[in-house]
Amino acid sequence: MKRNIIAIAIILTIFGCSNAKNNSESTDLAEAKEMVIPDSAATPKIIKTADMRFRVKDVQNTKEQLSKTIKAEGGTVAEFSIESIIQETEKVKQSTDSLKEITSYRTEGYLIAKVPSEKLDDFTNTISKMAVFVNTSSMKLDDQSINYLANN
Template structure:
């Protein structure tokens, strides 16, 4: 009898658990169906970017004019630079201490601007009027509507998850770490959507512009030191004076060596005496040989 009661209790418990699982599953399906049914596509999130390369009369004036136009359209300049590269240079002698420097250089400008998206076409038309001619221009449209919706739904899911974690809040480290991770991910999704909104509102346009090669002349100092030497007559006279100075220095140097000079003279006369003596002896011997031969 006891065994039958226990078996009936187990069967009832199993049926109860199955029923709870079916109710929970149906509830989840219903909530997912409700979520799917309430999803609405956001307004179009079209990001526009444009590029232009064009030739102008003067790069600096064009940069100033573009800045004014961008400001008038409600945009901002994000980045700009102007660079001049020397193509060729030469120096021609102008006078003894000056040269005429002739330089050919090329100037280019680079500017990145953010303008309201609805005024992008109007802005590009204005640039085309400023340019001497346009080398190329392009525009790209990127639809971020789906990515925006994905971030929005995921952010909402994070909010729901955080609320559920808070309801069963505990001091366990796993719950705290999960909550922090979910919150950080929620912030990332919100930031991404804010960036998309900003890029949709303001389009980015990159401008590359240049002008014809410019030739500029200017007078500069002569850096050739040879040209600064005195004239020939002056240099000749200076050479004579310098030679006389060197000669005097040699005489002074010799005067410091008078002992050596005396020794040298003594050696010279000694050698000369022995040479003369040997010559006389040889002459006398030769004379005796001749006399003997005659006899």
């Protein structure tokens, strides 16, 4: 029995010594990884989303101004559309054999832009100045730092 205990003690000592060597190597690797992580952790990964609905006098002109502003802020236009919606049509008798058709319509524009998050506040302030009337304006912050670190 003593012989088995001595054999087990010798085996554990051998494995214990070799594991100690591996532990120091893995500690070095862990320290190297720790040196890399603070660089990416130092910069927060925040996604800002802004939504604005506003009225303007000229939709096409405002779209062109927005495109210039987006490029100046280092962003891009991801999607846009302009649509004219007929609100009312009225036929008025002009003379005995002619009618005048009067149509009122509303032009709406929809634009999605991607702007660097650090410039989004300035961008939304600039847009607000282009508007005749701001219906709604909202901003949402989403911190993705933990997800970013989990994927690395």
